Amino acid sequence: MIEAVGLTKRYGDKTAVYNLSFQVRPGAVTGFLGPNGSGKSTTMRMILGLDNPTAGHVTIGGHPYRRLPNAARHVGALLDAKAVHGGRAARNHLLSLAQLSGIPARRVDEVLGVVGLQDVAKRRSKGFSLGMGQRLGIAAALLGDPQVLLFDEPVNGLDPEGIHWVRNLMKALAAEGRTVFVSSHLMSEMALTADHLIVIGRGQLMADMSVTDFISANSADFARVRTPDTEPQLREKLTSALTEAGGHVLPEQDGALRVTGLALPRISDIAHDTDVRLWELSPHQASLEEAYMRMTQGAVDYRSTADQKAGLQQPLPPGAQPPMPVPGQGQPGWYAPPPPQQGG
Incomplete structure (x- = not known):
């Protein structure tokens, strides 16, 4: 020892x-x-x-x-x-x-x-x-x-x-x-x-x-909830119902909902009572990486900053439009899409 x-x-x-x-x-x-x-x-x-x-x-x-x-x-x-x-x-x-x-x-x-x-x-x-x-x-x-x-x-x-x-x-x-x-x-x-x-x-x-206790102590578990993509009104209806029941609801980048403060059986009951069909209802437990980042965020000595590329941006030609931002880019969990395949 x-x-x-x-x-x-x-x-x-x-x-x-x-x-x-x-x-x-x-x-x-x-x-x-x-x-x-x-x-x-x-x-x-x-x-x-x-x-x-x-x-x-x-x-x-x-x-x-x-x-x-x-x-x-x-x-x-x-x-x-x-x-x-x-x-x-x-x-x-x-x-x-x-x-x-x-x-x-x-x-x-x-x-x-x-x-x-x-x-x-x-x-x-x-x-x-x-x-x-x-x-x-x-x-x-x-x-x-x-x-x-x-x-x-x-x-x-x-x-x-x-x-x-x-x-x-x-x-x-x-x-x-x-x-x-x-x-x-x-x-x-x-x-x-x-x-x-x-x-x-x-x-x-x-x-x-x-490891188990560390993840539990330094993360917040949540439920992923998804309603039919073709019926956005159901998503809004369920969001209101979950909020009224004491849940905290955040939208995810892919259209799902992140729900904290309510157990999965309670979420299921609320969806049933409000006549909302669910495409997904799944628990999410934080990873060790998420828990570690949360605990140590105040103990990091070296932090990166955004690259402003000062003086390196080329001026746009007359009449050209700036590129549209990629949805979700820069948000947690976003990853750049793979480059297109050549010759395929």
Whole structure:
């Protein structure tokens, strides 16, 4: 188990992590989330003894990392897949790590097989793709068969098959009773992989709960309701009835209605009582990404602005009309349509 108590790290007058306390328990995949600059990497470095905390402490199995006997046999980590001597072959890189920790050479070949690099074991790592580098870094983390594993963006650069493999690997490691701590910006992947979440913002703890509880606490569920497109008067009739019953109704871009404040059976009863036919009545639960964005919107340091293209717009020729805006463009959930197919 990893335990942080009052963990604080300052660099001069900048506080990267402040009074952070949490536990990462064995037997589950714990996701570590936060915006860029929130202190995730600094926290992981302190866990691994690479940075000293200004205040507080963090332990692994009750001991600071630097006091663990033969730490590589207890803790495996992937923080930077590029931290490899490019002139070494993949097998030689792992072999040097194994020799430093008293790990038998046959284990090197085992982990190369686990990560799928056995066929390129003799190739120099400087010729590896980003995804191959990630696999080599994961192999190094698994080398000592540790009970505690830390991964920072483990699926970076991997193709869909590789991402699926990492997801199953994390779950399998946790199922064996190991402690698995994973930092990632891919919310969709965390939703499929993590059992528990620790979320920080600007160096402070924002959430420490299960994925299900996190989504429930930071999102508002709603019902999607659709009436026949050919009878817009029914849509207006139902909107009025739902509003009178205490519901909050918002139109969607595709013509459906978003209803909050009323349960699905109540919406169905109101539609029946007002003689309105329904084409759709479905529940919607927010995704992890939606819940995460809602929680961390006040803890983001870098925000984009609209591109005004000042001085780059060409003047319209005489008599020309400006282009019509695309309906829904710029609204949440809008995506640009695909370009037309050539020659088809």
